[in-house]
Amino acid sequence: MGDRRRFELFADFVVRRFPAARTVFDIAGGMGRLNSELSARGRDVTTFDRRWKRAEVRYAERLFTLDEPCACDLLVGMHPDGATRVIVEYAARYARPFAIVPCCSDNGMSYKPWLRHLAELARERGLDVDEASLPMTGRARVLVGQPRGT
Numbered sequence: 001m002g003d004r005r006r007f008e009l010f011a012d013f014v015v016r017r018f019p020a021a022r023t024v025f026d027i028a029g030g031m032g033r034l035n036s037e038l039s040a041r042g043r044d045v046t047t048f049d050r051r052w053k054r055a056e057v058r059y060a061e062r063l064f065t066l067d068e069p070c071a072c073d074l075l076v077g078m079h080p081d082g083a084t085r086v087i088v089e090y091a092a093r094y095a096r097p098f099a100i101v102p103c104c105s106d107n108g109m110s111y112k113p114w115l116r117h118l119a120e121l122a123r124e125r126g127l128d129v130d131e132a133s134l135p136m137t138g139r140a141r142v143l144v145g146q147p148r149g150t
């Protein structure tokens, strides 16, 4: 079980870090709680996941892939598990920034090597990367990627 405050803490981080981003794709958003928090902060958010039990938010009930038409200023993912890599790849392909709070890897790597791997992947694909931390328990590191030079 992750820290129950993770959605509001991450939403605060996202709006502070990306004040101009209006349209957000929330990838692997589970029940849509990050969507609710970001929407309450004035963002236009679509969550991609497959949970049928969820909040009343704009929700694309499907897995997120690189083929998804790009209609966002920013991608976010809270503990996106198997979707983590595709967020980084999608951001690079469509030249969008991302902010993710990684959790489990998709390849057996432990937490810190997984964070390094994701950062390297983003840099290889032409994004600048930096890290931050949310004031919560559990997996709290935030990886932020931005198209180089923006």
Ligand SMILES: C[S@@+](CC[C@H](N)C(=O)[O-])C[C@H]1O[C@@H](n2cnc3c(N)ncnc32)[C@H](O)[C@@H]1O
Residues within 6 Å of the ligand: 002, 027, 028, 029, 030, 031, 048, 049, 050, 051, 062, 063, 064, 065, 077, 078, 079, 080, 081, 082, 083, 086, 103
């Ligand atoms: C650990 S849960 C986290 C859910 C939520 N973000 C949270 O913090 O409670 C991981 C979620 O990733 C979703 N997921 C995995 N791969 C995905 C993909 N390609 N597209 C969308 N969702 C995906 C799963 O369905 C699951 O809901």
